[in-house]
Amino acid sequence: MTHFFDREQDRAYTRVYTQRTPDIQKAFGAFNAAVFAEDGREIPLKYRELIALAVGITTQCAYCIDAHTASAVRAGASEGELAEAAWVATAIRAGGGYAHGRLAFKLADEHRHDG
Template sequence: MAHDHYFDRAEDGKHTTDYKKHTPDILEAFDAFDHLVFAEEGREIPLKFRELMAVAVGITTQCVYCIDWHSRQARKAGATDAELAEAAWVATAIRAGGGFAHGRLAFKFAGPHEHSAG
């Protein structure tokens, strides 16, 4: 089976039955949790903003499934193209900042720099 196009909206969701067959209790708990996190009402942060956060996190983790789903959900919740763009830039800044911050560890782990005499 070729994996050059692993993202397939029509087919991939069918594998939820594998979770349902082998770990139905965990799937049920996750589904309930997810519904609470993205409930339309009863949360302090409006749904549109939660969906935009999810888009940014999906971009940061590079999860195409999350980007696909939450971009469409953000749009349904009223997100504009400008808001989607800003969410993408937030994700980009966080990824770059993480690279910068963790890059400092290279100096830390490498140990002291030995200067040559002369």
């Protein structure tokens, strides 16, 4: 999917949101600005950006990874912190596979008993 990623050219397509759903675009922009406000939050910005980076890695969104890596670095994140955020995302994805594997075993038992 990342071969579709073009940081500069892709921004031009924001115009579709702005032209077709300006109210939602404005609300989303305000929401995002509030979530990532530099001050006035319980969790310091650097940690919110590291959380966002981990979520971006988990969802495999190249745009989120790019934007939140840059924002985390600007907020003072070290290379080690970026690495740990990536490992947290990796652990969560692996844990999801582990947990869903258990669900498959449970469903297999149900299917065995159903028929």
